[in-house]
Amino acid sequence: MGFLVFAGLLGFNTIVVKFPFYGTNPGRLERLGGISVESFSSDTVTAYVNQDGLSRLISLGLSPQVIIPDITAHTKGLFDKGVYHTYEQVISIMTDSAAAHPNICKLDTIGLSVEGRLILAWRITDNPLSEEPEPEVRVMGNIHGDEVIGCEVPLYFGLHLLRNYGSDPVITRLVDSAEIWIVPMMNPDGHYHGYRENAHGVDLNRDAGYYWDGWGGSSSPFGEKESQVFFAHALTNEPAMEWVYHSAAWYVNYPWDYSPIDPPDSGLIRSLCEIYADSDYMQVVTNGYDWYQVCGSVQDAGEGLVGGYFITIETGQPSNGSDQIDSICARSTKALRGLISRAGWGAWGTVRDSLTGAPLMARVEFTPDRISVFTDSALGDYHKLLSPGTYTLRFCAQGHRPKEVSGVTVPPSGSVRVDADLAPDPDYNYGFRVIYITYTEDNDWNPDIRSRTWRTLGAPDGVYQSLGSQGEIVIDMGLDSAIVDDETNPDFRVYEGDASPESYSVYVSDDWRGDWVSCGTGTGSQDFEIPGSGGVYRYIRVVSAATQNTDSLAGFDLDAVRSYRRIGGAATQEAGSRLGAFSVSPSRGGLWLEIALPKAAPVSLSVYDATGRLALSEEMGVLSPGHHRVFVELGRGVWFLRVKAESETRTLKAAIVE
Template sequence: MKLTFSILFLFITVSLFSQNDFKNQISKELNERSEVYISYNIEYVFSHKNEFEQLSFDKIENNRIYFYASKKDLNSITRNNRTLNLEPIPSKLNSILMASSVSSLIFSWDKYPTYQQYDSLMHKFEQDYPNLCKFQTLGTLPSGREILAVKLGDSVNINQNEVKFLYTSTMHGDETTGYLLMLRMIDYLLSNYNTNTYVKYLMDNVEIWINPLANPDGTYHTNDNTVFGATRYNANAVDLNRNYPDPEDGPHPDGKSYQPETIIFMNFADSVQFSMSANLHGGKEVANYPWDTWATLSADDIWWQKVAKAFADTAQSNSPSGYFDLFETGYTNGYQWYSVWGGRQDYMNYFKHCREITLELSDQKTIPENQLNTFWDYLYPSFLNYINESTYGIKGQTTDSMTGFAVKSKIEILNHDVDSSLVYSNDSGYYFRPIFDGNYDINFSANGYASKTITNYQIHTDSLVVLNVKLSPSTIGIKENSKTLNISLFPNPLFGSVVSIKSDEIINNVEVFDVIGNILFYSTDINSIEYSIELKDYPKGIYLIIIHSGEMNVIRKLLIQ
């Protein structure tokens, strides 16, 4: 009896010490990294789902579910750690060799850059190829580190009516495969422009933006000289891929304020109207297409399957058996894999009308530097071909039928578009709409214009059609057999600040528009044959003035010098 009691007492004592040691390990890691990598028995998670809603799901493996968690995330679950394992940190599984210099980095591409080398290299691309590359700082983080991008194309210093495409990588700071590969992709496109016809075609027809590192604070968590010990989260222990407005769950699905990185990227997506993009991750090998947040399929689900399959097939054909074959095919609908709220893929597709895919490039998050060349060989043809997808579909320009000026319009595929799959033309009236093979009724509409529908329009897969559309102003047009309205507008050109209108009939209303259709001035109940408008603060350029008199309407161009 005494022996039994002693053994029981010893077991309880060891258990208590083990639990305390375990909790100390977690606390130590949280203090050093602000995040832990943990796993739970799958049955426990499914029976306590509410406890795990704020954790960042990573993978399911060997009957366990793996998560990243911050201290705040763990508050509701660390009290019961019977099935909890503290897992090895993914970014510390291998020692990491860093490049000794920028020149050595780009000579062999078999090392990771330090932060300073990364910054220098991004500037160097522009310096070496000023006509093909334009460097841009998207924003500066509180740490002082910057989120950087380059714009690539045949005429980067002017704004052309081309499809705008984006590659962005490593918003999870420890998923570094895409970081190095995107730096190499920039170099590949620039250095091969004059010798590779495929590269030249892409650069001549697509405005390509590349942001190699979306979470520099996470990637360089240890210090600026190594990616060893990188964190998934940003400096505030927030998962950036849960921090975006969500189509289903609203503005702040993670319950956290928008992070500096999120704000920088949302501002970037507001300033450049991207038509296609890809968000590069690691941890699995699969192409993940929308939606992530809900089970409803995208209006363009067939197109998405075709594009994702093409990426996976090309990666498989350039690699040994077993690569990029998750779910056997190498591609999946996001929600059917696992649901994500607050993800950037759904934000771009739903709120920005941009076709963005998530590409998981490597099973290991922070791959050893000696594997970087191998993964480049596996993936770079797929990267090029995905850019090329943005040269297929429908493109064109919407203009005013009377003036020829650009009209910013909405382009909707009738009986097809749902959940923000429609697109808009930009300020120059230019639009692009990727779509699968078929016959479609395409509606063009804009404020102040009569909508126009092009019926039974045929689109072929992997081809491009140009469809330019002229829209008629809904406020303009003289009825048949109506008498002519004689209008004089002076001075024209206008060098001062006041333009005068004189008519032989009573003027009721006057509107002033810019050349892209924005209304700048509107006046009603004038009821006079003469009217003057002060345009003191209007910049130089061409404006449209519409004069309404009864059922008659007249449009006049005004040049402000």
């Protein structure tokens, strides 16, 4: 059934009609006005019409037969009857409902599937067109295409928010205080065809990059388009909490899926899972590994790489039309209502440059040991769910001196705010964030080694992560600390953390999805050169050599990586530099780039989004000495502009909010 896609095209009260037609081109009927042809067979046309279009068809003697008198009411009715919606219906419901609630909802296409279907998200919050320092929550489903109840629950919950905002005080508070992303159909090809995997036959819940091991047909960590979409969305928005809906059993399933060892915040994780299970009487709490081991799951990647509170919910999947569909949706909604406000509990704040006040892309580390979180770089805000107690927070940003704040007391309910201003330090250019790590059996069982990927970040400190035989890791240096090829000096350094040197290979790339440029092999701590000339790279990949050793410290013991040269920084810091000044000022629909050159120079511009994806690239030719002002058309979001003038490269950051 495809005819709900264009519902609303003709305004309110759109009618669906069917009539006999023997011509060759029914499309020309549309020229009459008020008619939109949906489909036709050899003798019948199905069309959307408004009242005028209907009258015209009648006056032409085509005898239209009304099959749906009011498609808006029909769509709503369909939802309330507890059926599994088709791909087209989900798209239609999401499009229409976003349009009907513009004050609290924005529809976003966060990506496309392998076969080009839409991966849509609702961004539900007050002021949905603005960035605000609010905790973000993602409710996602249908990673397994045939688990269609996993699509219905997020959709139902999203509609519950939209329809009850303003009248239900709990919902109003939720929507006002958080940014809630609803992604009902993460695997639209699987949903459309009715199979578990994506269109490449890969199980997307084995394709994510936290201790990835090539299960489920996955050929590389985040190798599939859909996985790249949800991970890039997480990197841009840094959700503090995520609920992922599946159907195979009745479980509230918490990380890890890959390992029997509980994550560092397991006390808090389990207590929130128990609250969920108390709210939905069907549910039982389990550790993912205890149920069955999986490598490359979505929740492990969220917990391990984003630092959020990521939970998988398994529900039963009743047959289509069963009233059980609605009752599962309603029970899940009740549980989510009670838990989502807690995304703002714990610690939060903003991280800024102490000189310019510019928001920073920063990592926040915790003692006692908790998984690090990252700021949303548009405003520099971070949000970490923590159990009550006293913590030390450590803030790290590229090109800045780290700062520690101790004695932070997290209250039993609500949050504590800790802001940090970091002083510039051009020499601080160490690994910023882990993008993926692979699983090896060697050191699987050792709790001191596994799930401690952040030991590879920041300055060398003798604390390391063993990669295992042929294990590998990808580290994001952040844009401000990208590795720049220098013809005469080494470009970056890899540090091993223990006293017995082991061998490894190193690669760099400007995209975490590859392609990788080999920088050769090393043994122990060592400097590296980028081959060729003039390259600028953001990501480093370290691959341990095969080793005879199979103990818990097998493989290369990665302590830290360092970029030797700093590019970019705030525009004000560039004022005195050799090739003049560069600055950006955001405007409606784009930004102004200002370039002041002391002498003529060839200038080129590349624009990247916050996940490092190249959005725009332009050769501007040789610019004359003096002042130049160029408008760059860009959409809302955080952008990084890399300006190259002769051999100098600068990176500038800008946030466009409208």
